[in-house]
Amino acid sequence: MTTPAVAAAPDERLARRSPLRRLLGRPELGALLGAVALFVFFSLAADAFLRTGSFSTVLYASSTFGIMAVGVSLLMIGGEFDLSAGVMVTTSALVTALTAYQLTLNLWVGAAISLAVTLALGLLNGLLCVRTRLPSFIVTLATFFMLAGLNLGVTKAVTGNVASDSVRDMDGFDSARAVFASDLAVGGVTVDVTVLWWLLLVAAATWLLLRTRAGNWIFAVGGAADSARAVGVPVARTKIALFMGVAFCAWLSGMHLVFAFATVQSGEGVGNEFYYIICAVIGGCLLTGGYGSAIGAAVGAFIFGMTNKGIVYAEWNPDWFKFFLGAMLLIATVVNLVVRRRVERSS
Amino acid sequence: MSDTPLVRLDGAGKSYGNVIALRDVDLEASPGEVTCVLGDNGAGKSTLIKIVAGLHRHDTGTYTVQGEEVAFSSPREALDLGIATVYQDLAVVPLMPVWRNFFLGSEKRRRLGRLDIPFMRATTRDELHAMGIDLRDVDRPIGTLSGGERQCVAIARAVYFGAKALVLDEPTAALGVKQAGVVLRYIVQARERGLAVIFITHNPHHAYPVGDRFLILDRGRSIGYHTKDEISRDELTGLMAGGAELEQLAHELERGLRKE
Ligand SMILES: Nc1ncnc2c1ncn2[C@@H]1O[C@H](COP(=O)(O)OP(=O)(O)OP(=O)(O)O)[C@@H](O)[C@H]1O
Ligand SMILES: [Mg+2]
DSSP: OHHHHOOOOOOOOOOOOOHHHHHHSTTTTTOOOOOOOOOOOOOOHHHGGSSSHHHHHHHHHHHHHHHHHHHHHHHHHOOOTTTHHHHHHHHHHHHHHHHHHHHTOHHHHHHHHHHHHHHHHHHHHHHHHHHHHOOOOHHHHHHEEEEEEHHHHHHEEEEESOOOOOTTSSTTTTHHHHHHSSSEETTEEEHHHHHHEEEEEEEHHHHHHHHHHHHHHHHHHHHOHHHHHHHEEEEEEEHHHHHHHHHHHHHHHHHHHHHHSOOOOOOTTTTTTHHHHHHHHHOOOOOTTSSOOOOHHHHHHHHHHHHHHHHHTTTTOOHHHHHHHHHHHHHHHHHHHHHHHHHHHHO | OOSOOSSOOOOOOOOTTTEEEEEEEEEEOOOEEEEEEETTTTTSHHHHHHHHHTTSSEEEEEEEETTTOOOOHHHHHHHTTTTTETTTTTTOOOOSBBHHHTTTTTTOOOGGBOHHHHHHHHHHHHHHTTTTTOOSSSBBGGGGHHHHHEEEEEEEHHHHTTTTTTESSSSSTTOOHHHHHHHHHHHHHHHHTTOEEEEEEEEEHHHHHHOSSEEEETEEEEEEEEEGGGGOHHHHHHHHHHHHHHHHHHHHHHHEEEEO
């Protein structure tokens, strides 16, 4: 990114930072290298991996986690965690399915109610964190258990079952399915609509982070909240908005669940929050906040999807998946650390 | 310039729980003047300027800005009245680029909320250049600058954003002799530009050459408030030492006793 001013006064800088060093300074570099290596690895290890059908399966798996990873990575750059993100997806789906079914509403109305409820949950998480000043890890651990319990309890109380009733025949199902859970043929490849949502969210989040004031504030509240407050950044408001961003992603994912399967299993989602965090960390987000990128989180989700499906195509026991994921998390964290240290020292 | 000082504290006090950090302190700062606040560690200097900066609210006394009483609930409100503060810890975000730090909280935007990045980069470079700092790359994380450079970025930022009062918390404390000299020169520069400067330090040798008024704090109380013509450098140094005198004496006695 050269600016006219730089070009006008080249004498100021003895040595400009080389493009290579700039590239090395990007948070997503480690993830990108890892993704390429994994792609090559699975291409060699599994014949089925390179078929176009397999590719759309991998992309689909990546997108379902990638959508959440967008919100989670922004929150993490802002210095907070949300352990309730996994079950919030289920909550969001359940609210749509249960209210629409019980009150015989158009499913779009159910989706709107769910949006309001889910954003309110995000607001609650955010308010609890900024008001109590407790670590978000504890606050959202509490809301995680509460939501997990509510999902099961309310569903059983309302339907007498662990799953919601099917909403397949209700008004609005087909049009909502087209928006949240359809697939399209793009040049002979089937692409799930979630992939488009994912790419859209990543683009929006990247723009937000790098080109807007809000993005500046997100990095600042994650990197040094007190300093940010001292120069006039509204720290509490920024953090609350980030929790609501996660909630929005949870709503989108929840809508995908409802309209892809028509019924919602109330116990689902537990444990997924860690996968979102892993995507963000593999993508270069610092656990301590203040550093990371949405594109990195997307690459992290892609790595996640490739590993998840690649192991199946390679016809290995899927039990190995978790081992691989853990190992990759470890490697990614170390690589990020090394890359960042080196760049900071040499710049 | 009118006669009412820009910033004025009367009988200000502040306690943290049961720790009384500041008690009955007066202070004023007028345009084109440097008011120095001196005191040992823990004397309450930072507490005093945090009140001025809007980071803490005073418990007792009054705080007036241009003759109007204020009680800030956030630093933003103080900033909006032109009171800019450079904190001891500098209030920078180490991992963020220099230019993003420079404009943090006062970002320049174009239409649609888009940041005006070329403008901010160029301005940061020019403003720093005007202060004599030649940064090769304003995209560097600010954490990689030297202490003096960071201090100057923070001061340049405050001056650029039209501060009327500039509050500096121990800007020279962590600096070598040469860099401290550079910062002192900026303080004089800011005064010449008509800013009211409040300069906190525990070093009378840094305070005396640039100061117009001196407030000496000891354990939260004011033990002297003088204009430059009322006090000599030696008297100032003496006052500073006064608080520590008893302690010194105790040490000497102890040493004397051990020898016997
Ligand atoms: N947040 C706080 N909570 C409790 N006590 C505090 C707090 N901040 C400061 N204090 C106490 O108030 C007193 C004054 O502290 P202050 O930071 O104002 O001193 P200072 O003059 O700036 O010292 P230094 O030269 O070390 O910066 C000290 O005894 C300190 O321990
Ligand atoms: Mg202090």
